[in-house]
Amino acid sequence: MLDEAVSRAFREEGPAILATLIRQVGDFSLAEDALQDAFAAAVVAWPRDGVPASPGAWITTTARRKAIDRLRRERGLADRIERLAVLAARDTATAADEEENDEMPVEDAIADDRLRLLFTCCHPALALEARVALTVKSLGGLTTAEVARAFLVSEPAMYQRLTRAKRKIAAAGIPYRVPPLDELPERRDGVLAVIYLVFNEGYAASAGDRLVRGELCGEAIRLGRLLANLLPGDPEVLALLALMLLQDARRGARVDEHGGYVALDRQDRALWDRGRIAEGTHALDQAIAQRAGGAAGAYALQAAIAALHATATDAATTDWVEIAALYAALDRRSPSPVIRINRAAALAFAGAPEAGLELVGPLLQDPRLDGYVPLHATHAELLRRTGAATAATAAYDRAIAATANAVERAELQRRRAAV
Amino acid sequence: MQYMLLIYQPLDTPRDPDVYAAYMAYTTELRESGAMVAGDGLEGLDAATTVRVRNAETLVSDGPFAETKEMLAGYYLVDVPDLDAALKWAAKIPAAEFGSIEVRPVMVYEPA
Numbered sequence: 001m002l003d004e005a006v007s008r009a010f011r012e013e014g015p016a017i018l019a020t021l022i023r024q025v026g027d028f029s030l031a032e033d034a035l036q037d038a039f040a041a042a043v044v045a046w047p048r049d050g051v052p053a054s055p056g057a058w059i060t061t062t063a064r065r066k067a068i069d070r071l072r073r074e075r076g077l078a079d080r081i082e083r084l085a086v087l088a089a090r091d092t093a094t095a096a097d098e099e100e101n102d103e104m105p106v107e108d109a110i111a112d113d114r115l116r117l118l119f120t121c122c123h124p125a126l127a128l129e130a131r132v133a134l135t136v137k138s139l140g141g142l143t144t145a146e147v148a149r150a151f152l153v154s155e156p157a158m159y160q161r162l163t164r165a166k167r168k169i170a171a172a173g174i175p176y177r178v179p180p181l182d183e184l185p186e187r188r189d190g191v192l193a194v195i196y197l198v199f200n201e202g203y204a205a206s207a208g209d210r211l212v213r214g215e216l217c218g219e220a221i222r223l224g225r226l227l228a229n230l231l232p233g234d235p236e237v238l239a240l241l242a243l244m245l246l247q248d249a250r251r252g253a254r255v256d257e258h259g260g261y262v263a264l265d266r267q268d269r270a271l272w273d274r275g276r277i278a279e280g281t282h283a284l285d286q287a288i289a290q291r292a293g294g295a296a297g298a299y300a301l302q303a304a305i306a307a308l309h310a311t312a313t314d315a316a317t318t319d320w321v322e323i324a325a326l327y328a329a330l331d332r333r334s335p336s337p338v339i340r341i342n343r344a345a346a347l348a349f350a351g352a353p354e355a356g357l358e359l360v361g362p363l364l365q366d367p368r369l370d371g372y373v374p375l376h377a378t379h380a381e382l383l384r385r386t387g388a389a390t391a392a393t394a395a396y397d398r399a400i401a402a403t404a405n406a407v408e409r410a411e412l413q414r415r416r417a418a419v
Numbered sequence: 420m421q422y423m424l425l426i427y428q429p430l431d432t433p434r435d436p437d438v439y440a441a442y443m444a445y446t447t448e449l450r451e452s453g454a455m456v457a458g459d460g461l462e463g464l465d466a467a468t469t470v471r472v473r474n475a476e477t478l479v480s481d482g483p484f485a486e487t488k489e490m491l492a493g494y495y496l497v498d499v500p501d502l503d504a505a506l507k508w509a510a511k512i513p514a515a516e517f518g519s520i521e522v523r524p525v526m527v528y529e530p531a
Contacts, residue, residue, distance in 0.1 A: 125502055172524055173420045175501035183503070 005051045006042050011141045013056040014039075018138060019113035020060060022120075023176055024087065025067045028166040034070060038063035114139065115178050115230045118223075122191040123174050130165035131194050132201070137162055139226070140219045150216050151201065188231070192240050192299065195223045199244050203251065217248050228283070238287035239300035245280030246306035249273040260407035265315035277310045301330045320350035337363050337375070345378045353385035371402045377412060384419050392419045421456060421525035422505035424495040428518030430464065430488060441513040449495065449508060458495035489518065496525070 014035065021031035038059045052058040068087050121135040129151075137147045148158035168174070179187040202216030224241035231237050253271035256262050284303045291300065305326045312318035327343035340359055347356035360379050369375050380395035396416035403409050442460070449455040464483050471478045483490065492514065499505050502522070509520040 123502075125506070172522075173422075173502045173505070175503050179503070 003043075005046060005055065006039060009042070009055040009059060010039055013059065014141045015117075015139045016114055017056060017060050017063065019117040021063055021067065022117060023113050024064060025071075026176075028120075028169050029163075030067055030070060031063075032166075034063045034067035035059070037066035037070075041066070111230055112178070114226065116176050118191055118227065118230075119178055119187060120169060120174060120176050122187075122194045123169070124187075124190055125172060125174055126165050126168060128194075128197075130161055130168075132197050133158060133161055134165050135194050135223070136198055136216070136219055139223060142219070146215075150213050152213075188234070188236070191227065192236060195220050195227065196240060196244070196299075198223065199247075203247060214251065217244070217251060220244055221248060233290055235287045235290040235294075236297045236299055238283050238290065239297055239303050242280045242284035242287060243299050243303035243306055245276045245283060246303060246310050249276035249280065249310055261405075263411065264309060269314065272310065281307050281311065295333075296329065298330065298333055301326050301333070305330075315349070318349070320346050324350050324352075337366065337369055337372075341372075341374050341378050344382060345374075348378070348382050348385055353382045356382045357386065373399050373402045373408065373412075376402060377415075380415070380419075389419050420501065420505075421496060421498050422502075423523045423525055424497060424505070424509045424512060425491060425521040425523065426493040426495075426512060426514045426518060427489040427521060428492045428514045430490055432492070432514075432517065438513050445511060445513060448511075449497065454497045454499050454504075454508065456496040456498050458493070460493035461491060464490050492518070 018031055018035055021035060022028055025031050025034065041062050042055075042059060046052070064087060071087070117138055118135065121138055122131050126134070133147055133151060136142055136150070137144065140147075142150070144159050144162065145155050147162075148155040151158065153161070178184070198216050199220035202213050202218075202220065221241070221244050224237070224244055228234075228237050228241050249272050250264070250267060252273065253267040253269070254262055280303070284300070284307055287300050287303070288296075291297075296304070305323055308319050308323050308326075324343055324346035327339055327346055331339045331343060340363060344356035344359040347353065347359070356378070360375065360382065363369055363375055364379065376395050376399035380392050380399060383389075383392035383395055393416060396412055396419065400409055400412045400416065403412065446455070446458060449458070467481075467483045469480050469482065469484045471480075495508070495512070497505060497508055499508065502524075505522050509515065509522050512520050514520065
């Protein structure tokens with residue numbers, strides 16, 4: 001019961017308290033150590049004195065005092081003495097207020113601190129893998145062991161990755177703040193990219209590690225919701241949240257009972273999460289409304305595609321014409337062969353295989369795409385739909401030769417036999 | 420905080436009067452902002468000499484200590500509030516468009 005109170009406070013309030021502490025003590029590692037001390041103190045004090053009325057405020061005040069203790073032990077360093085004086089003054093001035101739980105201004109300050117922490121964890125001066133791990137660890141309230149398991153590295157390796165990142169934040173002078181307006185769009189894009197990477201780490205997980213890694217999808221959605229609250233009215237933030245919700249809705253249907261991957265058109269749509277779909281389409285509607293006529297961003301276009309799939313009763317009645325148009329818009333925005341192949345596949349389903357063949361023609365000349373299975377599989381499907389059976393069979397042979405995945409090979413062979 | 424902005428550029432970078440003028444303008448802007456501590460360009464690697472002392476013996480050799488495709492061509496030492504400010508100044512250095520700028524915080528020695 002009491003352990004539960006402490007671990008609930010750790011999970012639910014830990015990240016927000018950490019964010020505030022980092023600002024107050026001016027040091028990422030010191031704030032983390034002090035927070036650990038405070039939770040250790042709670043394990044002793046709460047059974048004795050009862051759970052405080054506001055556990056978060058209790059932990060915050062205790063952690064700040066623990067930070068002061070730690071700084072005192074390391075006294076002698078000029079900047080630390082200064083920090084100590086500021087902290088001690090804050091402790092006498094605000095401890096009473098915080099424990100009395102004054103609502104609004106504190107809530108606002110906590111929101112700002114979490115936004116600061118998010119932008120600091122996603123700073124481009126940190127290595128990308130460090131950004132991703134630090135974001136999940138600091139804002140997700142996961143332990144280092146949990147983060148290590150989710151990213152398939154050993155706990156000591158993850159510990160080192162996190163420690164190195166925190167050391168760089170301190171040594172390189174990475175500021176703890178929300179970037180000023182002129183830098184905000186670019187830095188916001190960096191934060192969104194990190195959150196989407198967290199999501200994809202979970203989404204791409206194979207059957208064996210689906211349980212641990214799948215948690216990352218939930219974490220990324222949580223971070224997306226948090227950011228949508230912290231930067232209200234930002235259409236790209238809402239669009240990314242929508243995209244993640246709509247993709248996550250299909251997660252349960254993507255893998256069969258043997259752990260094999262199930263392609264979209266063969267998924268059991270009854271397994272799709274209707275709650276996620278409703279929330280995702282709502283977030284997308286909001287993003288479109290906020291955009292107010294401006295050009296749609298990349299996340300909005302992808303979310304719109306995901307929404308068309310999610311709301312169709314089956315593959316046959318899906319609005320493929322619209323999906324092909326959205327892929328075209330995406331390809332204009334950031335040209336890529338992968339997007340063009342998806343557009344060609346949509347054209348096949350939309351009943352325009354000739355247009356699709358025109359798109360894949362130049363891609364088939366590109367030696368870098370020689371072993372790219374989706375290109376040959378799409379090419380084969382387009383040929384089959386134009387009635388070119390011999391050429392379609394040959395294209396399936398190329399796709400089958402290129403795949404290393406047994407489930408995918410079986411699926412391609414099934415389609416080849418059906419030509 | 421003080422940051423060293425180390426300017427690296429390809430060995431065969433030709434002297435260009437436009438780039439020279441851009442450096443003059445940059446240095447003036449940096450100085451007027453109050454962030455400039457020091458800054459210089461360096462002569463090329465054909466003017467470099469490497470010194471080592473091994474077993475109390477001084478060894479002098481011609482050229483740089485390691486062969487590279489890029490060389491340290493100059494530096495600015497700036498005093499700014501944080502890394503973001505240092506990165507902004509680094510991005511404005513003319514060589515950032517054809518070489519690269521390494522940004523390194525200057526170590527602070529604390530009394531024991």
